[in-house]
Amino acid sequence: MPHRPTPLVAGNWKMNMLSADGRALAAAVAAGAGSIAAELAVCPPAPLLPVVGDALTGSTVALGAQDCHAEASGAHTGDVAAVLLADLGCRYAIVGHSERRQDHDEGDEQVAAKAAAAAAAGLVAIVCVGETLDQYKAGEGVAVVERQIAGSIPAGASPDRLVIAYEPVWAIGSGLVPTNDDIRAVHGAIRARLAERFGDDAHGIRILYGGSVKPGNATEILAIENVDGALVGGASLKAADFLAIGAAAPAR
Numbered sequence: 001m002p003h004r005p006t007p008l009v010a011g012n013w014k015m016n017m018l019s020a021d022g023r024a025l026a027a028a029v030a031a032g033a034g035s036i037a038a039e040l041a042v043c044p045p046a047p048l049l050p051v052v053g054d055a056l057t058g059s060t061v062a063l064g065a066q067d068c069h070a071e072a073s074g075a076h077t078g079d080v081a082a083v084l085l086a087d088l089g090c091r092y093a094i095v096g097h098s099e100r101r102q103d104h105d106e107g108d109e110q111v112a113a114k115a116a117a118a119a120a121a122g123l124v125a126i127v128c129v130g131e132t133l134d135q136y137k138a139g140e141g142v143a144v145v146e147r148q149i150a151g152s153i154p155a156g157a158s159p160d161r162l163v164i165a166y167e168p169v170w171a172i173g174s175g176l177v178p179t180n181d182d183i184r185a186v187h188g189a190i191r192a193r194l195a196e197r198f199g200d201d202a203h204g205i206r207i208l209y210g211g212s213v214k215p216g217n218a219t220e221i222l223a224i225e226n227v228d229g230a231l232v233g234g235a236s237l238k239a240a241d242f243l244a245i246g247a248a249a250p251a252r
């Protein structure tokens with residue numbers, strides 16, 4: 001049996017929370033994290049990173065960002081450099097979330113450039129992939145995800161600077177979840193593609209599932225082969241729910 005990595009349960013707060021709520025949520029997650037074997041991370045909106053980072057001080061909970069720019073600095077109004085995220089204490093940066101692919105027209109090439117920038121800044125990129133409902137219905141899920149994996153992981157990527165998140169677009173915020181067999185098939189395909197690129201090191205790359213993960217389905221999902229954690233949206237906005245999902249990850 002190859003060595004399995006410590007699961008990662010990351011909360012993507014998306015465009016939610018004001019400073020007081022964010023501080024309180026982070027403090028509650030930090031307070032409950034001690035007994036959880038999985039690694040936990042919270043990814044607040046960028047302006048909240050200092051507040052949330054402060055609330056996490058002294059805890060085991062990691063700080064993450066929801067995006068970064070592909071360039072290290074320069075004339076990019078409104079964007080945030082990965083080096084600044086690292087400077088603010090981030091360990092992770094989500095890149096290529098489907099909401100950014102949709103809302104900001106981000107393609108695989110740009111996602112790969114962002115992942116490279118994140119790694120260059122010392123961050124771990126959480127590279128998101130996932131098919132739409134039409135693609136799922138057409139039976140193209142695995143092929144779409146394989147294409148995204150091929151295009152969204154930068155050339156020369158280091159496996160220890162990489163996490164993959166499989167988030168079927170149709171499962172995000174919908175309450176719909178793929179069958180266990182679907183999840184197993186896609187995660188298995190991702191692992192196989194990673195193995196082609198990284199050899200044995202592919203087994204150390206965490207592949208997260210995301211899309212309507214809740215306390216009620218987390219144990220089942222997190223037990224599926226090649227599922228090494230979860231990327232949680234809505235349920236990460238309540239400390240008790242997020243901690244329950246973290247506690248559902250198998251200890252390794």
Ligand SMILES: O=C(CO)COP(=O)(O)O
Nearest residue numbers: 012172173211212233234
């Ligand atoms: O998009 C997601 C996390 O990045 C998933 O969101 P939900 O957990 O709200 O479905």
